[in-house]
Amino acid sequence: MKYWVICDYRENLKNYSESDEKLYNDHPARKNILEIIRGINSLGYECDYFGGIPELVHAVDNHTTFENCMFLNFTDGMDQSYSRVQAPVLLDLLKVPYSGSDVFPSVIMNNKYFCKQALLNNGIVTAKSCIANSYIPLDFKDLSSWKFPLFVKPNCEGSSLGISSKSVCHTMAETKNRVEELQNEFGEVIIEEFIYGVDITNYLIGNPGNYYINDVITAELFDQSPYTIYDSKMKHDKLRTLYLNEEKIPIKTLKNIQQQSIEIAQILGARDICRIDYRLNLDTQEFSFIEINSAPRFSSTSEAGFIAYKRNIKFNDMLLYYIKAFNDRISLI
Structure with missing residues (x-):
């Protein structure tokens, strides 16, 4: 059995760092993925790098079939919205076993607001929130009864992208400005009551x-x-x-x-x-x-x-737990 690692490297994607000398975005660095591959091989498993979303798209387009192998999904996808859903969709199309959450759970988890709504219905405590996007404009009158400060951030991003000191808004004017800034850059934002x-x-x-x-x-x-x-x-x-x-x-x-x-x-x-x-x-x-x-x-x-x-x-022990979790689940299917 061979393991193929799926990942899109940080070095190949958009840089959100304010400094040209530093690289930062919501993706793993190449050295991190090489570390994982070396670690899995050292545990006695056969493991290699397959590629990222472009390589998966190519495999789907060419109706590639795979035998005696499983895929380890470490990618956040590319730079589009709902990027974490891309790999599960493509891996499902390829009909191969893969680690991590499948399509629908990944969609829900990728959307902070709707994830909160799903959990609120199950009794999980979370901050009061709403979203704003091109389809759901924000009525700031609705926020007048909320408890300030408010916290504004992208709804579908990770790694603190779009979050700065300006995200904590103490007035309605600050909230309006921050919502507009983040909508222009990320499209959809979530507004929450700030939690101390x-x-x-x-x-x-x-x-x-x-x-x-x-x-x-x-x-x-x-x-x-x-x-x-x-x-x-x-x-x-x-x-x-x-x-x-x-x-x-x-x-x-x-x-x-x-x-x-x-x-x-x-x-x-x-x-x-x-x-x-x-x-x-x-x-x-x-x-x-x-x-x-x-x-x-x-x-x-x-x-x-x-x-x-x-x-x-050892870090390799953490890798072994991950492989075991994946293998345990697959063996029950």
Whole structure:
């Protein structure tokens, strides 16, 4: 059995960095994917790089068939809207087994607003929100009763793209300006009531009945003023301190977050791997769902690597958990 890695490299796509000397976008770097391939090969599996979305499109167009192989999906797709859905659609057309969530769950998880609505109907606490796009214009009168500040960001992007200090809007005028700016660049935006607290993320590897990894990471920003948010520059420069599980969170809160994350993953149909983000009020220990990523970054320098370091295991062990989660699920089909 051979594993083919699917990924579109950061180096081949649009650069969102403000500096010409730095490259930043919502995609893995080439070195990260090579690290994954080397790691999987070192575990005794046959693994190689297949390509990204262009190569999958070419395979579909040519009615290519595949035998005795499975695909590991690490791509965020290209630069279009709903990019994370592209690989699952194409892999379904090719009728090959692949890791990660399939088409419909990926669509829902890629849309922050509708994902929130689905979870609200299942009792998950999340901030009050609405969307604005070319089909759904925003009536700012509707926001007059909302609790300021408001938080404005792209609805279908990741990696903090489009997020800056201007995203925290204390007045209606600031909100209007930010909505207009982000609509011009990204098309669709989500407006939320701002949630005070720290950023936490729950990283899951596994499937119902067997989660190999269910760890919560708390991010403490270097700038701890109440309105500081983790923007794209901070993310690029890693301007935060990370803590794992009970290093920062009481055990009771930790268990509640971990259990809710499993519930969310199962409600949405996430497969094999996902990352669920929350905001946690350290005083009240109340937490609110922010968003879920169906294809979280997987490298020795990402959350996966941090968890491995804190657990005193090798990064290749994290890769093995991922392969096992995928294989366990496929064997049940």
